[in-house]
Amino acid sequence: MAKFSPLMALPPVLFVGLASLFIFGMNREDPNQLPSAKAGKDAPSIARVTPLGDLAPLDDAMLRTGGVKLVNYWASWCAPCRAEHPQLETMAGEGVTIYGINYKDKPEAAIGFLNELGNPYAAIGADEPGRTALEWGLYGVPETYVVNAEGEITYRFAGPITVEIMDKYIKPEIAKAAE
Template sequence: MAKINPLIALPPILFAGLAGLFIFGMGREDAQQLPSSQIGRDAPSLAAVTPLGDLAPLSDEMLRTGGVKLVNYWASWCAPCRVEHPQLETLAQEGVTIYGVNYKDEAPAAQKFLAEMGNPYAAIGQDEPGRTALEWGVYGVPETYILTSDGKIAYRFAGPITVEIMEKYIKPEIAKAGE
């Protein structure tokens, strides 16, 4: 009787494993969302951010006091940041405190962006070298973090906040962070 090589079974086993991973990935609630290791941790320091012109400067203490707040990383050169900006304006008008961190941008361009689009930020800082963003785990802009009243990261959203995303994810997560 001929012996069967066990390597013959390897391709179907590998295929089944890959298919299982794809099915699992498609079944996630939001397949577009990237995981974050920062959830539940204290927000990293903003000590390295610098003021942006004469706008209200962002301080590290602001993250750790007061109610629920958003920290939004953005840049004037970022097209998706323009898409999400009206939603940030809406949230600010509804009383949500939003702090902005201008990422790898030149101050005059950032100020022109805000003059043109409006300024939803209660305070703002500039992270021109991008070092603070690395500590926060920012993949790219725009990226928004929801912080609890004591400065812990409750939720992270990578990408532009659309009206649908604001209603489906951001507002419920703000409410949950306030509990």
Template sequence: MAKISPLMVVPPVLFAVLAGLFIFGMGRDDARRLPTAQAGKDAPSIASITPLGDLPPLTDDLLDAEGVKLVNYWASWCAPCRAEHPQLEAMSAEGITIYGINYKDEAPAARGFLDEMGNPYAAIGQDEPGRTALEWGVYGVPETYVIDGKGRIAYRFAGPITVEVLDKYIRPEIAKAAAE
């Protein structure tokens, strides 16, 4: 019988420990929420974004308007944006105001996405160079911000809005922002 060296056991054990930590970390509830330094602050200006064709343009005045609203950063090339789109359409149908900012995308591709998937946005702008996204602290798309009735960022969710995310995070944050 061959003798097993302790050095032969270390790599598989180390791998198992690291895999366990990875799986544990992915399952943590707070692993899906990235903090934002913008919470409680006025929503950054969107004056530098451009209109997306003939769609209603997004302006700073709309962000300052009364009532809770969402700002959703998205792109046509973003698969998770496609996955979250039905939830955005459902919220829009319920009367939740959603403003869209198309991120680092070409206008024809963005229009094609909206023509295919539907347009849940009350107004929309295009941030092709991504400069406005930097001011908002966007890590990547999709990202959705809850803006309170005073134009301040109340909450930020990084990642696609699934039905679970909508019920567990977005709806409660909308209600919280409306109550303030």
């Protein structure tokens, strides 16, 4: 009969531990969401973003006046940004104010992207060096923030907005921010 070694118990213990982490991760309400340190706080300044061609420029006052708005970070080189674009167009067509911040992109490529797919943005700016994105806590593009009428971030979604995400998370968060 073979003698029991503590090392023999290691594979089953590791398997149970990894399986537990997997099950926990799969049962989270929204597995795409990463925590945001900015939720409930004033939206950071966008004073450093630069105009993008002759498109309507962004300014800080836009974030702190009016109703609920979305701030969407995007780039022309970002395939998921292309995939989410129809949902942004849909929301803009429904009257949602969306401000765009083009991230680490060449201006001519960004303008070409909008000329090809349409421009859902009420105003837009470019953050070519990415400094403003750092202040917003950006993980990567695309990323969308819901900002209430007082200029506070109420919700953040990292990743492309699909039809399901738009209906299940973004629109309800816009409605909550309007209350």
